[in-house]
Amino acid sequence: MSRSRGPGWVPNQHGAWAMLASPLAVGILAGGPAWVHLPLTAFWFVGYFAFFATSLWLKAGRRARYRPPVRTYGVAALVLGVITVVAQPGLLVWAPLFLLPLGVGLAAAAARRERELLSGLATVVGSGLMTVVAYAAGPGTDLTRAWLLALVQFLYFAGTVYYVKSAIRERGNDRFRRLSGAAHAGATLVVLTFSPWLAVVFVLLTVRAVAVPPLGASPKQLGIGEIVATTVVALVSLLTV
Incomplete structure (x- = not known):
């Protein structure tokens, strides 16, 4: 993505990639792979893009130039989330567990405190939860x-x-x-x-x-x-x- 498209399109938090990939991979490998892991993986990564873009938008005081990636990634994450739930409706039971860490992270961004310990640890909680979700999506019991x-x-x-x-x-x-x-x-x-x-x-x-x-x-x-x-x-x- 070029800079002319505005900020928020490409996450610049390089350490986040490990937090996204490792819990997901561990859950899939431990529980066994299944077809639903394809849309789940796409949803997980696009959802992070939406979270990053929204955090940046909130941190910037909801300025209009930060809004396009929020809309784009938000809609894409919603579509992928629906596809994942349609493929395996039981996964919806895990969604409420992500609300608190998601809320803490966004609130910290709005207050420009996203680099404080509480925000970082809340993000880690959400990341770790994906291990259980990915496991539950497979044949593991x-x-x-x-x-x-x-x-x-x-x-x-x-x-x-x-x-x-x-x-x-x-x-x-x-x-x-x-x-x-x-x-x-x-x-x-x-x-x-x-x-x-x-x-x-x-x-x-x-x-x-x-x-x-x-x-x-x-x-x-x-x-x-x-x-x-x-x-x-x-x-x-x-x-x-």
């Missing part, structure tokens, strides 16, 4: 496992909210870095209760959360590290949970 996998996704990505913030916007803030380390350590203890192997991964993530921010890594280096970490967490959770 063990929802307890689906919720545990969703919990892993939430704990991991919640940790990245702290970690990335401590390495960029809060770089040099030792108090926030310690808070990030404590959040990672807490997540490790939770994971230890159901997957010792995954707990080992979270121990390494805790060490990273404490040791890496003072090194002054670039956003590109942090991004590459996140790709690797996201992949490892997803694979180990699928194999051990």
Whole structure:
């Protein structure tokens, strides 16, 4: 998309792609693939485009030049959502669970506080929920496992909210870095209760959360590290949970 078309057409939050892809992929792989995953995947990604465009529009004070992508992606997401529900009506039961994180995210954008912790963690909740939805859309029947996998996704990505913030916007803030380390350590203890192997991964993530921010890594280096970490967490959770 060219800049002449106006803002909001292409999301610029690069870290969001992992939060979109990983929970969806984990849910599909754990529960087994089904045809309904095709429209569900399209709805999930286009829905994010609509959320991003709407957030930008709200942040900009609802200015008219920000409105076209909101309308376009909003209508596309609605159509894809209807197709998904028609293909598998039972998935509609999960929709209310997304209302709170969606509302928090949009309210934060309207207040220009979208980069605060509460907004980031609300986004992570919505992301993690997709693990259960994608699982339920397939032939899998063990929802307890689906919720545990969703919990892993939430704990991991919640940790990245702290970690990335401590390495960029809060770089040099030792108090926030310690808070990030404590959040990672807490997540490790939770994971230890159901997957010792995954707990080992979270121990390494805790060490990273404490040791890496003072090194002054670039956003590109942090991004590459996140790709690797996201992949490892997803694979180990699928194999051990």
